[in-house]
Amino acid sequence: MKAKDLMSTKPEILTPETTLKEAAIKMQKKDIGFLPIGENDRLIGVITDRDIAIRGVAAGKDPTKTTVKDIMTSEVDYCFEKDTAVKVADMMSDLQVRRLMVLNDDKRLVGIISLGDFATKSHDDALSGKTTNAISCH
Numbered sequence: 001m002k003a004k005d006l007m008s009t010k011p012e013i014l015t016p017e018t019t020l021k022e023a024a025i026k027m028q029k030k031d032i033g034f035l036p037i038g039e040n041d042r043l044i045g046v047i048t049d050r051d052i053a054i055r056g057v058a059a060g061k062d063p064t065k066t067t068v069k070d071i072m073t074s075e076v077d078y079c080f081e082k083d084t085a086v087k088v089a090d091m092m093s094d095l096q097v098r099r100l101m102v103l104n105d106d107k108r109l110v111g112i113i114s115l116g117d118f119a120t121k122s123h124d125d126a127l128s129g130k131t132t133n134a135i136s137c138h
Contacts, residue, residue, distance in 0.1 A: 003088050004081040006121045007102045007111030013038040014047070016069035020056045023047055023068050034099055036109060037072050043101060043109050045072035078103050081110055085122055088113055 012030065014023055014037045027033060033049040047068045055071040056063060078101040079088050092100060092115070102111040 001085040003079050003083045003102050006117045007113045009111045011112050014068050018068045020052050020063035020066050024052055037068050043076055045074045046076055047072045076101055
């Protein structure tokens with residue numbers, strides 16, 4: 001099984017100018033806690049609901065004026081769509097992340113793999129459990 005078989009496709013991508021409020025509303029509507037940020041057809045960062053709460057609201061930033069670029073994480077962890085499920089699981093475990101961006105050979109975003117995707121799509125309970133345990137117990 002490859003990353004492309006596990007990933008959620010067609011991810012919503014925010015522009016750097018999206019406000020924190022707009023990002024939070026998109027997360028609420030889609031019932032997700034994570035969104036990639038892109039500019040000029042390139043992935044430049046990611047933002048989570050936790051980023052909005054901690055780096056934004058708790059830091060006193062105005063969510064209607066502060067943009068996602070102001071608080072995003074610019075180091076993006078990713079794999080390639082051709083990577084095996086085992087390689088992806090190892091990467092997630094080693095990096096201690098619950099999500100990886102999935103890129104094609106041209107380094108364009110084509111999907112996202114989350115722990116939930118492993119649990120529902122991998123059909124490998126041992127790999128799914130091992131990965132979840134490795135990430136959650138550190």
